[in-house]
Amino acid sequence: MRYLRFERWLNETLSIRGPIEEIYFEEVRRHVGVDAAHAYGGFLGCLTAWCENRAIAYQGVPVGTIKRFITGKGNAGKATVITAVEKRGFNPVDDNEADAIAILLWALALQGGNP
Numbered sequence: 001m002r003y004l005r006f007e008r009w010l011n012e013t014l015s016i017r018g019p020i021e022e023i024y025f026e027e028v029r030r031h032v033g034v035d036a037a038h039a040y041g042g043f044l045g046c047l048t049a050w051c052e053n054r055a056i057a058y059q060g061v062p063v064g065t066i067k068r069f070i071t072g073k074g075n076a077g078k079a080t081v082i083t084a085v086e087k088r089g090f091n092p093v094d095d096n097e098a099d100a101i102a103i104l105l106w107a108l109a110l111q112g113g114n115p
């Protein structure tokens with residue numbers, strides 16, 4: 001059911017937001033356990049199929065790349081990432097939102113923006 005809910009959320013997001021040109025997501029290469037690895041693989045499969053069916057570009061961003069971009073250190077801790085995002089003028093509610101903001105800023109910088 002989690003994957004069906006994820007696909008429904010993607011469809012609702014597309015419906016509300018309108019056309020999506022590209023999606024960037026955190027590419028996790030190390031998992032704490034087998035269940036986490038299976039869940040990640042399932043979500044990744046759903047996301048890639050959903051994007052491919054709609055001709056939406058997608059790219060995973062390694063965790064170390066995100067941390068290095070936002071903090072200068074590829075092995076920065078969660079608190080350091082949150083602080084770095086706050087220094088950019090954001091107020092994330094938790095480390096997950098801080099990671100998402102960091103990915104957004106990374107993608108904007110990749111496209112030549114000045115985040």
